[in-house]
Structure formats: C-alpha cells, structure tokens
Amino acid sequence: MPSALTLGADTLVAIGGDILGKPADEAQARAYVARLAGRSHEVVGAIAVVRDGELTDTATEITTVHFRDASATLLDWYVSTAEWRGRAGGYAIQGAGAVLVAGIEGDYLNVVGLPLQRLIDLVPELLPAGIRRSGGIAQGP
Numbered sequence: 001m002p003s004a005l006t007l008g009a010d011t012l013v014a015i016g017g018d019i020l021g022k023p024a025d026e027a028q029a030r031a032y033v034a035r036l037a038g039r040s041h042e043v044v045g046a047i048a049v050v051r052d053g054e055l056t057d058t059a060t061e062i063t064t065v066h067f068r069d070a071s072a073t074l075l076d077w078y079v080s081t082a083e084w085r086g087r088a089g090g091y092a093i094q095g096a097g098a099v100l101v102a103g104i105e106g107d108y109l110n111v112v113g114l115p116l117q118r119l120i121d122l123v124p125e126l127l128p129a130g131i132r133r134s135g136g137i138a139q140g141p
Contacts (some may be wrong), residue, residue, distance in 0.1 A: 002030070005049070006051075007047065007119070009046065012088050013036075013089030014090045017037065020041075026079055029090040032089055033070070033079065036100070037075065039067055040067070041061070041089070043064075043065055044061070047059045047060075059122055060118075062106065063104055063107050063110045064105040067101060067102060078097065122125070
C-alpha cells in the first residue's frame, strides 16, 4: 500500500544578511526591488517531505540571482504590475520580473518557487515507474 506523502516548500530571498519575504504592500515591494537592483542576491528554496505523518527528508537549494541596474521608471512600472504580490523578494522571474534579472547561477526552477531536481532526488517515485526502472534520470548530489 503506498504511503501518504506530503510536501512542504517555501522560498526566501537573502541579501546583505537580511531576509526579504513577501512584501506587505506596494511601498515595501518597491523598496525590495530597488534594493536588489544592480546587485546579486540568493534565493533559498527549502523542501520537507512527510510520509505517513513522519518527516523523512529535507533539502535546500540556493540560487544566485543577478539583478540589472534599474531606473526609477522601470521599478515603478514593475511594482504597478502587482506581480510582486505573494512573492519572496517582491518579484517573479517567470513573469514580467524577468526584465529585472541580468542572469542566474543555479537552478532556475528554485527561483520560480520549487527546486524540482532536488524534489525528484528526494522523491523519485514522482517520476513514472518506467523512467525510474530504466535509469532514465541521474540522481543528484
């Protein structure tokens, strides 16, 4: 009988020793993206796996994101999109927030919100059985 599986995941943005969570309002969102502009920061994704009510695995993934310099006009435009709502650090790389990003080092999906490769490493049964049996995926570190 398969076990009950529960996944918990969260993401945070870290810069200069501070953690930038989800902004509470437009003013905080603008302050967050203005602080990130022209600098690099880390996106930390965390996963917890619970099987049958017992915590069995945890993992973290860290991706470095490099923001481009941004004018006040660009920052105001981005905040006006309201895409920042519910987003750690006040931006979404997979949406309009992509214009703020110069590049990344690491797992793009971690920045989106779920480090999928790390999850598959922890829970390979999420893949179809035929792929698992055939060795169609290499296990990560």
